[in-house]
Amino acid sequence: MGKCEQCIIKQFNSLKSLTKDELVRISNCKTSHIIKKGTVIFEEGDAINGVYCVKDGICKLSKLSENGKDQIVKMVVKGQLLGQRSLISDENSNLQATALNDMEVCFIPKSEIIADLQKNPKFSFDVLKEMAHDLKEADDIIVNMAQKSVRQRLAEALIYIHNSFGVNPDGTLSVLLSREDFANIVGTATESAIRVLSQFKKEGLISTIGKQIKIESIEGLKRIE
Amino acid sequence: MGKCEQCIIKQFNSLKSLTKDELVRISNCKTSHIIKKGTVIFEEGDAINGVYCVKDGICKLSKLSENGKDQIVKMVVKGQLLGQRSLISDENSNLQATALNDMEVCFIPKSEIIADLQKNPKFSFDVLKEMAHDLKEADDIIVNMAQKSVRQRLAEALIYIHNSFGVNPDGTLSVLLSREDFANIVGTATESAIRVLSQFKKEGLISTIGKQIKIESIEGLKRIE
DNA sequence: GTTTTAATATGATAATTGTCATGTTTTCTT
DNA sequence: AAGAAAACATGACAATTATCATATTAAAAC
Numbered sequence: 001m002g003k004c005e006q007c008i009i010k011q012f013n014s015l016k017s018l019t020k021d022e023l024v025r026i027s028n029c030k031t032s033h034i035i036k037k038g039t040v041i042f043e044e045g046d047a048i049n050g051v052y053c054v055k056d057g058i059c060k061l062s063k064l065s066e067n068g069k070d071q072i073v074k075m076v077v078k079g080q081l082l083g084q085r086s087l088i089s090d091e092n093s094n095l096q097a098t099a100l101n102d103m104e105v106c107f108i109p110k111s112e113i114i115a116d117l118q119k120n121p122k123f124s125f126d127v128l129k130e131m132a133h134d135l136k137e138a139d140d141i142i143v144n145m146a147q148k149s150v151r152q153r154l155a156e157a158l159i160y161i162h163n164s165f166g167v168n169p170d171g172t173l174s175v176l177l178s179r180e181d182f183a184n185i186v187g188t189a190t191e192s193a194i195r196v197l198s199q200f201k202k203e204g205l206i207s208t209i210g211k212q213i214k215i216e217s218i219e220g221l222k223r224i225e
Numbered sequence: 226m227g228k229c230e231q232c233i234i235k236q237f238n239s240l241k242s243l244t245k246d247e248l249v250r251i252s253n254c255k256t257s258h259i260i261k262k263g264t265v266i267f268e269e270g271d272a273i274n275g276v277y278c279v280k281d282g283i284c285k286l287s288k289l290s291e292n293g294k295d296q297i298v299k300m301v302v303k304g305q306l307l308g309q310r311s312l313i314s315d316e317n318s319n320l321q322a323t324a325l326n327d328m329e330v331c332f333i334p335k336s337e338i339i340a341d342l343q344k345n346p347k348f349s350f351d352v353l354k355e356m357a358h359d360l361k362e363a364d365d366i367i368v369n370m371a372q373k374s375v376r377q378r379l380a381e382a383l384i385y386i387h388n389s390f391g392v393n394p395d396g397t398l399s400v401l402l403s404r405e406d407f408a409n410i411v412g413t414a415t416e417s418a419i420r421v422l423s424q425f426k427k428e429g430l431i432s433t434i435g436k437q438i439k440i441e442s443i444e445g446l447k448r449i450e
Numbered sequence: 451g452t453t454t455t456a457a458t459a460t461g462a463t464a465a466t467t468g469t470c471a472t473g474t475t476t477t478c479t480t
Numbered sequence: 481a482a483g484a485a486a487a488c489a490t491g492a493c494a495a496t497t498a499t500c501a502t503a504t505t506a507a508a509a510c
Binding site for chain 4: 416
């Protein structure tokens with residue numbers, strides 16, 4: 001099994017602020033996992049006894065409602081940590097995590113991480129920075145939900161996914177999402193998301209290859225009002 | 226001017242985790258301010274060079290859109306800190322803060338707080354907990370915006386304000402908000418908020434004394450679907 | 451390779467919410 | 481106290497979005 005000290009992934013998250021000794025200790029108690037696409041990593045209400053460091057793949061954090069919809073609140077990709085918030089508040093999860101493709105993760109038990117958070121100020125300040133960033137993004141989503149149309153929100157979601165998660169060699173978005181996922185990101189009905197994507201296609205703003213989406217004009221999407 | 230060491234307000238926020246020495250140092254460089262109702266404390270884009278500790282009063286954190294609406298993202302009351310997020314991310318504010326009634330605040334310069342954050346792990350862990358809580362609340366708002374009707378959201382907002390900020394002796398909500406503020410919390414048009422409040426009144430769920438609102442049936446509001 | 455199932459697509463219609471107009475009440479100003 | 485301004489209220493209508501029905505296509509199972 002790989003060692004945390006040598007793992008390149010940690011460069012991308014707050015684990016980089018741990019000392020070598022701390023990393024060795026964590027390395028000894030972490031467990032590696034392969035998670036298949038579609039697997040629910042944890043559900044709303046679950047007690048999460050640690051954090052996941054995502055080495056590969058991507059997952060969605062969402063919340064289910066009674067009527068069967070689930071709103072996607074955030075996507076967590078390679079390099080990021082999963083489960084930080086619940087860990088820190090010492091509460092059960094308020095969200096569900098589901099793998100969007102095959103993932104490779106390391107699970108670090110709560111006890112180890114909490115000890116470091118309370119002793120290593122550089123580490124906790126780093127986690128704090130990540131959380132502050134997440135909070136800003138969440139605030140922006142709230143404002144968008146309140147002030148923008150489905151059309152605008154979907155255009156912005158496409159740009160966000162394009163910029164944050166990148167594209168395949170053929171230019172299609174590297175994160176493959178169902179139309180339902182798009183609807184759940186934007187906070188609309190699946191049919192509405194499909195309809196708007198069809199419009200974008202007609203207008204030449206995007207093109208599709210199967211369910212893959214390729215952005216043809218970022219500028220065009222940005223101009224949508 | 227009052228001294229931080231003796232200030233009771235700090236019991237309610239993360240400043241309680243500072244040592245006596247740290248508090249004395251902060252006390253020497255803080256400044257006290259009286260802020261009149263309606264005053265904009267800081268605007269979107271402003272660099273905030275510190276945090277405000279709210280000793281009395283309440284303010285709203287909101288974001289303006291081009292069309293003149295501003296979505297309220299959070300309300301900050303007596304005992305809480307204001308401006309933490311921007312301070313930590315070292316970015317200009319993404320939100321505007323406006324006093325909802327007369328306020329009394331202490332301003333603590335950035336340099337002092339940052340030093341403590343990086344040296345006192347107990348303090349930074351405490352700030353982390355507050356931020357984790359804020360993030361959870363933000364996630365919940367996103368989900369509500371996506372999955373619930375204006376009617377439901379307004380009912381929940383009333384319950385939230387009732388439970389979090391309390392009531393006057395006559396039972397009316399202690400935080401006096403305009404109908405426009407309610408609309409901006411819920412993320413709807415002012416007229417829609419007014420209409421729904423009128424319905425609630427007809428249904429006997431609330432009563433009004435001028436613009437003051439009194440909840441007559443929390444259970445009734447909770448039952449709204 | 452065919453059947454079955456799930457995902458995508460689109461039309462028709464209903465429900466929700468926003469916008470504009472206008473009137474009333476309250477609050478502020480002088 | 482009178483006038484002006486702001487906030488509140490409500491009706492009429494328009495725009496947006498959701499829901500239901502029903503194809504069509506793609507993926508999965510056998």
